[in-house]
Amino acid sequence: MSTRSSSAIAEELGQRLKQARLNRDYTQEQVAERAGVSRKAVVNAEKGKAQLVVFVAILDALELTEHLDRFLPPQPLSPIQLAKLQGKQRQRASGLRARSGSATSSTENEDTPEW
Template sequence: MSVSEIVAQLGQRLKQARLNADLTQEDIAAMTGLSRKVIIRAEKGKANLETLVAILIALGLEKQLDLFIPALPPSPVQMAKRKAAKRQRASGKRVVKPDTSSPW
């Protein structure tokens, strides 16, 4: 599937979820603080992430985001990099004052 086909399908799913909840576009607009025009665009697959999340919350579907993009733990490689980068002790570098007793 192309990107445009996927976002169009997501828009249709939003619309179907709204219809299943027996809500109008005006209802969703009022619940989210968005305009009806923004809701219409979202149902056509033309929405930004904030709009998508606001509509999902209004529909009571925000938990579906965990299925959409599950939270993943850091990989072992990332964990090793973080651990290696973590400072364990002071570097011990000190500012050395110049010796003024020597004529050179």
């Protein structure tokens, strides 16, 4: 577990976001326009106080979304999760049981394949 608080980590991410913006020589207004958010949202993100969707929009505006896989890589399913999912495999089709105009009952349709 990290010795830094969540707020401290968020502030550091905000500073990194600001540095990325400055490295690209964009104003906060330019980033806001490219991200489709307000300038105030960019200011807040650079302080580490942004909603995740705003943060991602700003990363996209700065062309940094490819770094998200290193930030939080896709997680594989654990063997326990895989075992749990095995029992949930689909057993039946969900097609219509009785077709309009058909004289057969719904139980006959379940047992009779439609080839």
